[in-house]
Amino acid sequence: MNLNITDRAINKLRNTAEEEGVDLSEVMLRVAVIPGGCSGLTYDLGWDTARQEDDELVEHGGIQFVMNLKSRLYVEGSELDFTDGLEGKGFYFDNPNAVRTCACGESFGL
Secondary structure, three states: OOEEEOHHHHHHHHHHHHHHOOOOOOOEEEEEEEEOOOOOEEEEEEEEOOOOOOEEEEEEOOEEEEEEHHHHHHHOOEEEEEEEEOOEEEEEEEOOOOOEEOOOOOEEEO
């Protein structure tokens, strides 16, 4: 899985896990691309306890990340970051594969 995760994103994920009572030794963060949004595809992040047959698992900063083959193809070479600045707050992907994105930054297309 060629996905860079910034220190800001790792720190926010650790804080979120602690706030939600998530045990990072037993739970993974699933990164997925699903149909939706005004540009056709959207990112989905969520805690998961089960690995699927086509999942790839990597560890960054003490957090296990899992992603299936289809989603990996969409985010290959991307960066996951977190911001809490004036222009918005939350996790976002800088995806070099996206040829179009929506104005709100929530979806993309290839």
